[in-house]
Amino acid sequence: MAVRLDGAQREDLARAAAFLTAGELVAIPTETVYGLAATALDSVAVAKIFAAKERPSFDPLIVHVADVAAARALTSAWSDSAERLARTFWPGPLTLVLPKSNQIPDLVTSGLPSVALRIPNHPVALALLEAVGQPLAAPSANRFGRISPTTADHVDEQLGERIAATLDGGPCSVGVESTVLGWDPDPILLRPGGIPLEALEAVLGPILLPSEQTYQRHAPGRLPQHYAPRTPLLLNSNLVGPRIGLLAFQRSRPGFGQVEVLSGDLTEAAAQLFAALRRLDAAGLDAIVADAVPEIGLGRAIMDRLRRASHG
Ligand code: TXA
Ligand code: MG
Numbered sequence: 001m002a003v004r005l006d007g008a009q010r011e012d013l014a015r016a017a018a019f020l021t022a023g024e025l026v027a028i029p030t031e032t033v034y035g036l037a038a039t040a041l042d043s044v045a046v047a048k049i050f051a052a053k054e055r056p057s058f059d060p061l062i063v064h065v066a067d068v069a070a071a072r073a074l075t076s077a078w079s080d081s082a083e084r085l086a087r088t089f090w091p092g093p094l095t096l097v098l099p100k101s102n103q104i105p106d107l108v109t110s111g112l113p114s115v116a117l118r119i120p121n122h123p124v125a126l127a128l129l130e131a132v133g134q135p136l137a138a139p140s141a142n143r144f145g146r147i148s149p150t151t152a153d154h155v156d157e158q159l160g161e162r163i164a165a166t167l168d169g170g171p172c173s174v175g176v177e178s179t180v181l182g183w184d185p186d187p188i189l190l191r192p193g194g195i196p197l198e199a200l201e202a203v204l205g206p207i208l209l210p211s212e213q214t215y216q217r218h219a220p221g222r223l224p225q226h227y228a229p230r231t232p233l234l235l236n237s238n239l240v241g242p243r244i245g246l247l248a249f250q251r252s253r254p255g256f257g258q259v260e261v262l263s264g265d266l267t268e269a270a271a272q273l274f275a276a277l278r279r280l281d282a283a284g285l286d287a288i289v290a291d292a293v294p295e296i297g298l299g300r301a302i303m304d305r306l307r308r309a310s311h312g
Helices: 010-021 043-053 068-073 080-089 123-132 152-159 197-204 212-218 266-282 299-309
Strands: 003-006 026-028 035-039 062-064 094-099 114-118 165-168 179-183 187-191 233-235 241-249 256-262 287-290
Touching (some): 003 010, 010 035, 010 123, 010 165, 026 123, 035 123, 068 080, 080 094, 179 197, 241 266, 256 266, 266 287, 266 299
Parallel strands (some): 003 165, 233 287
Antiparallel strands (some): 094 114, 179 187
Protein backbone atom coordinates (compact mmCIF):
# COMPACT_ATOMS: atom_id res chain seq x y z
CA MET A 1 0.00 0.00 0.00
CA ALA A 2 1.18 3.53 -0.77
CA VAL A 3 2.96 5.29 2.09
CA ARG A 4 0.65 8.05 3.36
CA LEU A 5 2.52 11.35 3.65
CA ASP A 6 1.24 14.56 5.21
CA GLY A 7 1.74 17.57 2.93
CA ALA A 8 1.82 19.88 5.97
CA GLN A 9 4.95 18.13 7.35
CA ARG A 10 8.34 19.22 6.07
CA GLU A 11 9.92 15.72 6.33
CA ASP A 12 6.99 14.14 4.53
CA LEU A 13 7.32 16.63 1.69
CA ALA A 14 11.03 15.77 1.47
CA ARG A 15 10.18 12.06 1.32
CA ALA A 16 7.70 12.67 -1.49
CA ALA A 17 10.36 14.64 -3.37
CA ALA A 18 12.87 11.82 -2.83
CA PHE A 19 10.46 9.19 -4.23
CA LEU A 20 9.90 11.35 -7.32
CA THR A 21 13.60 12.02 -7.83
CA ALA A 22 14.18 8.25 -7.62
CA GLY A 23 11.69 7.75 -10.48
CA GLU A 24 8.78 6.54 -8.34
CA LEU A 25 5.11 7.57 -8.54
CA VAL A 26 3.58 9.87 -5.91
CA ALA A 27 -0.06 10.99 -5.83
CA ILE A 28 -0.15 14.72 -5.11
CA PRO A 29 -2.84 17.21 -4.13
CA THR A 30 -3.77 20.06 -6.46
CA GLU A 31 -6.64 22.53 -6.23
CA THR A 32 -8.57 20.64 -8.94
CA VAL A 33 -8.15 16.90 -8.31
CA TYR A 34 -5.30 14.70 -7.04
CA GLY A 35 -2.64 14.03 -9.66
CA LEU A 36 -0.45 10.97 -10.18
CA ALA A 37 3.00 12.48 -10.49
CA ALA A 38 6.34 11.42 -11.95
CA THR A 39 9.25 13.59 -13.07
CA ALA A 40 8.27 14.70 -16.56
CA LEU A 41 11.66 14.46 -18.26
CA ASP A 42 12.27 10.82 -17.26
CA SER A 43 10.40 8.57 -19.71
CA VAL A 44 10.86 5.47 -17.57
CA ALA A 45 9.14 7.20 -14.65
CA VAL A 46 6.43 8.54 -16.96
CA ALA A 47 5.80 5.05 -18.33
CA LYS A 48 4.90 3.95 -14.79
CA ILE A 49 2.03 6.47 -14.79
CA PHE A 50 0.47 4.84 -17.85
CA ALA A 51 0.90 1.38 -16.31
CA ALA A 52 -0.55 2.31 -12.90
CA LYS A 53 -3.59 4.07 -14.41
CA GLU A 54 -4.05 1.51 -17.21
CA ARG A 55 -4.10 4.60 -19.37
CA PRO A 56 -3.82 4.21 -23.15
CA SER A 57 -0.63 5.75 -24.50
CA PHE A 58 -2.60 7.97 -26.93
CA ASP A 59 -3.75 10.10 -23.99
CA PRO A 60 -1.17 12.86 -23.29
CA LEU A 61 -0.27 14.09 -19.80
CA ILE A 62 -0.29 17.55 -18.23
CA VAL A 63 3.09 18.85 -17.08
CA HIS A 64 3.07 20.84 -13.83
CA VAL A 65 5.68 23.54 -13.22
CA ALA A 66 6.58 25.91 -10.39
CA ASP A 67 6.63 29.20 -12.30
CA VAL A 68 6.04 30.87 -15.65
CA ALA A 69 9.74 30.75 -16.59
CA ALA A 70 9.75 26.96 -16.17
CA ALA A 71 6.65 26.68 -18.36
CA ARG A 72 8.12 28.85 -21.06
CA ALA A 73 11.33 26.77 -21.02
CA LEU A 74 9.33 23.66 -21.91
CA THR A 75 7.80 25.24 -25.02
CA SER A 76 9.33 26.02 -28.41
CA ALA A 77 6.97 28.96 -28.97
CA TRP A 78 5.52 31.05 -26.16
CA SER A 79 2.94 33.62 -27.29
CA ASP A 80 1.61 36.95 -26.04
CA SER A 81 -1.75 35.31 -25.29
CA ALA A 82 -0.03 32.55 -23.33
CA GLU A 83 1.84 35.18 -21.35
CA ARG A 84 -1.36 37.12 -20.61
CA LEU A 85 -3.27 34.00 -19.56
CA ALA A 86 -0.39 32.74 -17.42
CA ARG A 87 -0.09 36.11 -15.67
CA THR A 88 -3.84 36.25 -15.06
CA PHE A 89 -4.71 32.66 -14.11
CA TRP A 90 -1.55 30.93 -12.81
CA PRO A 91 -1.19 29.43 -10.34
CA GLY A 92 -4.64 28.06 -11.09
CA PRO A 93 -6.87 25.54 -12.87
CA LEU A 94 -5.90 26.51 -16.43
CA THR A 95 -3.81 24.26 -18.70
CA LEU A 96 -2.23 25.76 -21.82
CA VAL A 97 -1.37 23.56 -24.81
CA LEU A 98 1.66 24.99 -26.63
CA PRO A 99 4.35 23.78 -29.06
CA LYS A 100 6.72 21.58 -27.05
CA SER A 101 10.47 21.81 -26.60
CA ASN A 102 12.63 18.78 -27.49
CA GLN A 103 13.29 18.14 -23.81
CA ILE A 104 9.82 16.68 -23.32
CA PRO A 105 9.70 12.91 -23.93
CA ASP A 106 7.24 11.83 -26.64
CA LEU A 107 5.52 9.57 -24.14
CA VAL A 108 4.37 12.63 -22.16
CA THR A 109 2.63 14.18 -25.17
CA SER A 110 1.61 10.90 -26.85
CA GLY A 111 3.75 11.92 -29.79
CA LEU A 112 1.95 15.24 -30.26
CA PRO A 113 4.11 18.28 -31.12
CA SER A 114 2.43 20.20 -28.26
CA VAL A 115 2.68 20.03 -24.49
CA ALA A 116 0.01 20.80 -21.87
CA LEU A 117 1.31 22.99 -19.02
CA ARG A 118 0.00 24.43 -15.80
CA ILE A 119 1.04 25.84 -12.41
CA PRO A 120 -1.24 24.27 -9.79
CA ASN A 121 -2.67 26.54 -7.10
CA HIS A 122 -2.08 24.36 -4.06
CA PRO A 123 0.54 25.17 -1.42
CA VAL A 124 1.61 21.50 -1.09
CA ALA A 125 1.95 21.02 -4.86
CA LEU A 126 3.95 24.23 -5.15
CA ALA A 127 6.23 23.32 -2.24
CA LEU A 128 6.78 19.88 -3.78
CA LEU A 129 7.61 21.31 -7.23
CA GLU A 130 10.08 23.58 -5.50
CA ALA A 131 11.63 20.67 -3.57
CA VAL A 132 11.91 18.40 -6.64
CA GLY A 133 13.23 21.22 -8.83
CA GLN A 134 11.86 19.54 -11.97
CA PRO A 135 8.58 19.60 -13.87
CA LEU A 136 6.10 16.89 -12.87
CA ALA A 137 3.87 15.04 -15.31
CA ALA A 138 0.59 14.29 -13.57
CA PRO A 139 -2.74 13.11 -14.91
CA SER A 140 -5.63 12.75 -12.50
CA ALA A 141 -4.87 9.97 -9.99
CA ASN A 142 -7.71 7.63 -10.95
CA ARG A 143 -7.78 4.46 -13.00
CA PHE A 144 -8.43 5.34 -16.63
CA GLY A 145 -12.04 6.32 -17.35
CA ARG A 146 -13.09 6.33 -13.69
CA ILE A 147 -14.04 9.18 -11.35
CA SER A 148 -11.19 11.56 -10.50
CA PRO A 149 -10.06 11.68 -6.84
CA THR A 150 -10.63 14.77 -4.69
CA THR A 151 -9.21 13.28 -1.47
CA ALA A 152 -6.14 11.16 -0.60
CA ASP A 153 -8.47 8.28 0.38
CA HIS A 154 -10.05 8.33 -3.09
CA VAL A 155 -6.56 7.93 -4.59
CA ASP A 156 -5.68 4.97 -2.42
CA GLU A 157 -8.97 3.18 -3.20
CA GLN A 158 -8.05 3.03 -6.90
CA LEU A 159 -4.25 3.20 -6.97
CA GLY A 160 -2.94 2.55 -3.45
CA GLU A 161 -1.45 -0.83 -4.40
CA ARG A 162 0.37 0.57 -7.40
CA ILE A 163 2.20 3.71 -6.24
CA ALA A 164 5.00 4.58 -3.83
CA ALA A 165 3.23 7.28 -1.82
CA THR A 166 0.14 9.47 -1.49
CA LEU A 167 0.79 13.00 -0.33
CA ASP A 168 -2.25 14.25 1.58
CA GLY A 169 -3.13 17.93 1.08
CA GLY A 170 -6.76 17.75 2.19
CA PRO A 171 -9.85 17.81 -0.05
CA CYS A 172 -9.45 19.64 -3.38
CA SER A 173 -11.06 23.08 -3.36
CA VAL A 174 -12.06 23.29 -7.05
CA GLY A 175 -13.10 19.65 -7.47
CA VAL A 176 -13.11 19.39 -11.28
CA GLU A 177 -10.05 19.24 -13.54
CA SER A 178 -8.38 22.26 -15.08
CA THR A 179 -9.72 24.03 -18.15
CA VAL A 180 -7.56 23.02 -21.15
CA LEU A 181 -6.99 25.70 -23.80
CA GLY A 182 -5.21 25.25 -27.14
CA TRP A 183 -4.77 27.24 -30.38
CA ASP A 184 -5.89 26.18 -33.89
CA PRO A 185 -4.57 28.88 -34.65
CA ASP A 186 -7.34 30.74 -32.76
CA PRO A 187 -7.95 29.91 -29.10
CA ILE A 188 -9.96 26.71 -28.70
CA LEU A 189 -11.48 25.19 -25.55
CA LEU A 190 -10.19 21.60 -25.34
CA ARG A 191 -11.77 20.82 -21.96
CA PRO A 192 -14.09 22.94 -19.82
CA GLY A 193 -12.83 23.00 -16.22
CA GLY A 194 -11.99 25.04 -13.16
CA ILE A 195 -11.55 28.39 -14.93
CA PRO A 196 -14.87 29.40 -16.53
CA LEU A 197 -14.91 30.04 -20.28
CA GLU A 198 -16.33 33.50 -19.55
CA ALA A 199 -13.23 34.43 -17.53
CA LEU A 200 -10.91 33.33 -20.36
CA GLU A 201 -12.97 35.24 -22.94
CA ALA A 202 -12.73 38.38 -20.81
CA VAL A 203 -8.95 38.21 -21.36
CA LEU A 204 -8.68 36.73 -24.87
CA GLY A 205 -11.93 37.56 -26.66
CA PRO A 206 -14.04 34.83 -28.30
CA ILE A 207 -12.86 31.22 -27.87
CA LEU A 208 -13.85 28.39 -30.22
CA LEU A 209 -15.93 25.55 -28.83
CA PRO A 210 -14.90 22.43 -30.70
CA SER A 211 -17.19 19.70 -31.96
CA GLU A 212 -16.69 16.19 -30.55
CA GLN A 213 -14.56 15.33 -33.65
CA THR A 214 -12.31 18.33 -33.11
CA TYR A 215 -11.96 17.25 -29.47
CA GLN A 216 -10.69 13.87 -30.62
CA ARG A 217 -8.15 15.47 -32.98
CA HIS A 218 -6.78 17.99 -30.47
CA ALA A 219 -7.22 16.22 -27.17
CA PRO A 220 -7.00 12.56 -28.10
CA GLY A 221 -7.57 11.30 -24.57
CA ARG A 222 -10.93 13.03 -24.27
CA LEU A 223 -13.16 10.07 -24.89
CA PRO A 224 -16.94 10.62 -25.04
CA GLN A 225 -17.19 8.27 -22.07
CA HIS A 226 -15.01 9.11 -19.10
CA TYR A 227 -15.21 10.02 -15.40
CA ALA A 228 -17.69 7.18 -15.10
CA PRO A 229 -19.10 5.48 -12.01
CA ARG A 230 -19.72 1.72 -12.33
CA THR A 231 -23.44 2.25 -11.80
CA PRO A 232 -25.15 3.42 -15.02
CA LEU A 233 -25.68 7.19 -14.88
CA LEU A 234 -28.56 8.82 -16.74
CA LEU A 235 -28.78 12.54 -17.37
CA ASN A 236 -32.20 14.20 -17.15
CA SER A 237 -34.11 10.94 -16.86
CA ASN A 238 -37.67 10.39 -15.54
CA LEU A 239 -36.58 7.17 -13.84
CA VAL A 240 -37.46 7.08 -10.11
CA GLY A 241 -37.69 4.38 -7.41
CA PRO A 242 -36.02 2.78 -4.40
CA ARG A 243 -33.23 1.21 -6.52
CA ILE A 244 -32.44 4.54 -8.21
CA GLY A 245 -30.08 7.21 -6.87
CA LEU A 246 -30.46 10.95 -7.51
CA LEU A 247 -27.77 13.57 -8.00
CA ALA A 248 -29.60 16.87 -7.62
CA PHE A 249 -28.67 20.53 -7.35
CA GLN A 250 -30.15 22.84 -4.71
CA ARG A 251 -33.30 20.78 -4.10
CA SER A 252 -34.12 17.12 -3.81
CA ARG A 253 -37.01 15.17 -5.34
CA PRO A 254 -38.95 12.35 -3.62
CA GLY A 255 -38.99 8.64 -4.49
CA PHE A 256 -35.28 7.76 -4.72
CA GLY A 257 -33.27 5.16 -2.79
CA GLN A 258 -30.41 7.56 -2.12
CA VAL A 259 -30.05 11.25 -2.81
CA GLU A 260 -27.07 13.59 -3.05
CA VAL A 261 -28.06 17.27 -3.18
CA LEU A 262 -25.25 19.54 -4.34
CA SER A 263 -25.16 23.28 -3.82
CA GLY A 264 -27.14 25.57 -6.12
CA ASP A 265 -23.94 27.62 -6.36
CA LEU A 266 -22.18 25.94 -9.30
CA THR A 267 -18.67 26.64 -8.01
CA GLU A 268 -19.54 24.90 -4.73
CA ALA A 269 -21.34 22.13 -6.60
CA ALA A 270 -18.22 21.43 -8.71
CA ALA A 271 -16.19 20.94 -5.53
CA GLN A 272 -18.78 18.43 -4.26
CA LEU A 273 -19.43 16.58 -7.54
CA PHE A 274 -16.93 13.69 -7.64
CA ALA A 275 -17.25 12.73 -3.96
CA ALA A 276 -21.06 12.64 -4.33
CA LEU A 277 -20.81 10.46 -7.46
CA ARG A 278 -18.53 8.07 -5.55
CA ARG A 279 -21.03 7.80 -2.65
CA LEU A 280 -23.89 7.09 -5.06
CA ASP A 281 -21.73 4.56 -6.90
CA ALA A 282 -20.89 2.78 -3.63
CA ALA A 283 -24.58 2.40 -2.70
CA GLY A 284 -25.15 -0.58 -5.02
CA LEU A 285 -28.06 1.03 -6.87
CA ASP A 286 -29.39 -0.02 -10.29
CA ALA A 287 -28.91 3.44 -11.78
CA ILE A 288 -28.09 7.04 -10.90
CA VAL A 289 -30.17 9.89 -12.31
CA ALA A 290 -28.40 13.25 -12.56
CA ASP A 291 -30.20 16.56 -12.93
CA ALA A 292 -28.83 19.16 -15.36
CA VAL A 293 -27.44 22.60 -14.51
CA PRO A 294 -27.14 25.71 -16.70
CA GLU A 295 -23.90 25.79 -18.72
CA ILE A 296 -22.55 28.99 -17.26
CA GLY A 297 -19.45 29.39 -15.08
CA LEU A 298 -18.48 26.05 -13.52
CA GLY A 299 -21.78 24.62 -14.86
CA ARG A 300 -20.05 23.98 -18.19
CA ALA A 301 -17.45 21.71 -16.57
CA ILE A 302 -20.10 19.97 -14.43
CA MET A 303 -22.26 19.18 -17.50
CA ASP A 304 -19.21 18.03 -19.48
CA ARG A 305 -18.31 15.55 -16.72
CA LEU A 306 -21.91 14.36 -16.29
CA ARG A 307 -22.32 13.80 -20.05
CA ARG A 308 -19.10 11.80 -20.21
CA ALA A 309 -20.08 9.86 -17.08
CA SER A 310 -23.51 9.02 -18.50
CA HIS A 311 -24.32 5.83 -20.30
CA GLY A 312 -26.34 7.55 -23.03
O1 TXA B 1 -6.70 19.61 -13.18
C1 TXA B 1 -6.06 18.90 -13.91
O2 TXA B 1 -5.80 19.20 -15.07
C2 TXA B 1 -5.52 17.58 -13.33
C3 TXA B 1 -4.52 17.91 -12.23
C4 TXA B 1 -3.83 16.70 -11.68
O3 TXA B 1 -3.60 18.86 -12.72
N1 TXA B 1 -4.94 16.77 -14.34
C5 TXA B 1 -5.69 16.15 -15.31
O4 TXA B 1 -4.95 15.37 -16.19
O5 TXA B 1 -6.88 16.27 -15.39
P1 TXA B 1 -5.62 14.28 -17.14
O6 TXA B 1 -4.50 13.47 -17.66
O7 TXA B 1 -6.65 13.52 -16.43
O8 TXA B 1 -6.16 15.08 -18.33
C6 TXA B 1 -5.25 15.66 -19.22
C7 TXA B 1 -5.92 15.94 -20.51
C8 TXA B 1 -5.71 14.84 -21.55
O9 TXA B 1 -6.62 13.80 -21.45
C9 TXA B 1 -5.90 15.64 -22.82
O10 TXA B 1 -7.27 15.74 -23.07
C10 TXA B 1 -5.32 17.00 -22.46
O11 TXA B 1 -5.26 17.08 -21.09
N2 TXA B 1 -3.97 17.14 -23.02
C11 TXA B 1 -2.78 16.85 -22.46
N3 TXA B 1 -1.77 17.10 -23.31
C12 TXA B 1 -2.33 17.58 -24.42
C13 TXA B 1 -1.83 18.03 -25.68
N4 TXA B 1 -0.53 18.04 -25.96
N5 TXA B 1 -2.71 18.46 -26.59
C14 TXA B 1 -4.03 18.46 -26.31
N6 TXA B 1 -4.56 18.05 -25.16
C15 TXA B 1 -3.74 17.61 -24.24
MG1 MG C 1 -8.23 12.41 -15.94
